[in-house]
Amino acid sequence: MNRRDELAANLADVRGRIDRACAAAGRDSAEVTLLAVTKTFPAADVALLADLGLTEFAENRDQEAGAKVAEFAALRPGAAVRWHMVGSLQRNKARSVVGWADQVDSVDSERLADALARASGEHPLDVLIQVSVDGDPKRGGHPLPDLPRLADHVARKGELVLRGVMTVAPLGMSPQQAFDALHGAVTRLRDDHPDANVISAGMSGDLEDAISCGSTCVRVGTALLGSRRLASP
Template identity: 65%
Template sequence: MTEEMRRAELADSLREVRDRVDRACLAAGRRPDEVDLLAVTKTFPASDAALLADLGMTEFAENREQEAREKVAEFAALRPEATVRWHMVGQLQRNKARAVVRWADVVESVDSERLVEALRRATANALDAGERQRPLDVLLQVSLDEATGRGGCRPDDVPPLADMIMRTSDLRLRGVMAVAPLGGEPDVAFATLSVISERLRRDHPEAVEVSAGMSGDLESAVAHGSTRVRVGTALLGGRRLTSP
């Protein structure tokens, strides 16, 4: 496929996804500008992110540190004038914190005190070394079921983690993130997340972001207050195979 063919394909997909978001907002009585679109580019090349940036996209997400690090650097070489933000949305090990804060503007998968401390320390060091210019925005990933291996803290752990983040100037609490349980009812999951978000905002009014909804369930997420939908397949197509 030529670059122009891929650009046209991505433009069509982007139009369709934005139309879905617009319709979901209309159905929920919300304005379309209340919901950001985050392009999940994992397993896709930096050239796709560059083409999406040409089409107006400014928010991109990755879930593996090494792939992201290389892609962010390649994207910067392809589009040096582009102003975009990169999000880490995958589970993050503490020993990857130092590497992640060098390229990520936002980490959406914070779910433990040890990870908060690792990111705080790594961000402070990166700021001192000139490897980043501003604090790290973070979201608390909330587990909406009892499944293990998908990341996320228990709802009861949200308040103490939020308080811990607010005690440091190196991290900025922006809100919550969640993935609907596999095989579960998205409406139930996202309604629960909405309640958790509302409680968080009572103590931390600046934590207004709700990152929820993907290609298959974004309409449900928007109906329950999502401010950011994370879309990969519907935007870029089926996932490409990657090496372990």
């Protein structure tokens, strides 16, 4: 099986899982975005996935992503895709990241929001607040109880557009518990920020649980692309 056929089969399987999870939750599968996490995979794989109809791609390392985005643009000139930064981000990388990312999904502090606002220039940058459901500082993310304060801070930045929240289910908590907690917090958040309607939750192993709890975006890497490999130079 060639690589395109392999990716097509994986994509069909993932889309089937999303469709079944949405049906079980009484939701329309059109409500759920499939975000392909392409970290460590070459731009050639991104090009094939774009050929297969995917339009949203995510990276977690600025240095790798910048080169990959440029290589993809050369492979598929004019392709209408969006790039997300989903990894932990240091403030001194903000200017570099806004050079290639259409959206930063890992805003976890006021200082990072400020740095991204300063770096974004004339075009407002879409952002998600990364939430820590269990409050463990080692895992990254903003503590859930303090979400409203950070959301208000981001919303006051004219250079940023608050689109919603992102989380990763903690290892010591069931995905269902984690995503339930997030959904409750986002429901309250929308009272003050009605346009912050993105819930990015769920990955290859737990996307069904996330969809059952209202996720509008699942981040899938392994189930689409297989085991991690080295990116192209």
